[in-house]
Amino acid sequence: MTRTRPCTPDRIIAIEAAAEEVGIIGNIVAAIGTGGKALPDELEWLAGHLERCHVAILDALR
Numbered sequence: 001m002t003r004t005r006p007c008t009p010d011r012i013i014a015i016e017a018a019a020e021e022v023g024i025i026g027n028i029v030a031a032i033g034t035g036g037k038a039l040p041d042e043l044e045w046l047a048g049h050l051e052r053c054h055v056a057i058l059d060a061l062r
Contacts, residue, residue: 002055011060013056014056014059014060015057015060017060018053018056018057018058018060019057021049021052021053022053022057025046025049025050028046031048043049
């Protein structure tokens, strides 16, 4: 089992910020899935942003 740090106010803020980012990305993905047309540049940005969100969540949980 992984040991985690105590849940401090800074960690709570980081987790909330990461969750908000994931929610925004979810909205973009939903729009694409319902017929919205995404340009290749937007998809590239989306892929990079998803990676940054993943890293932010992992950092917040450490």
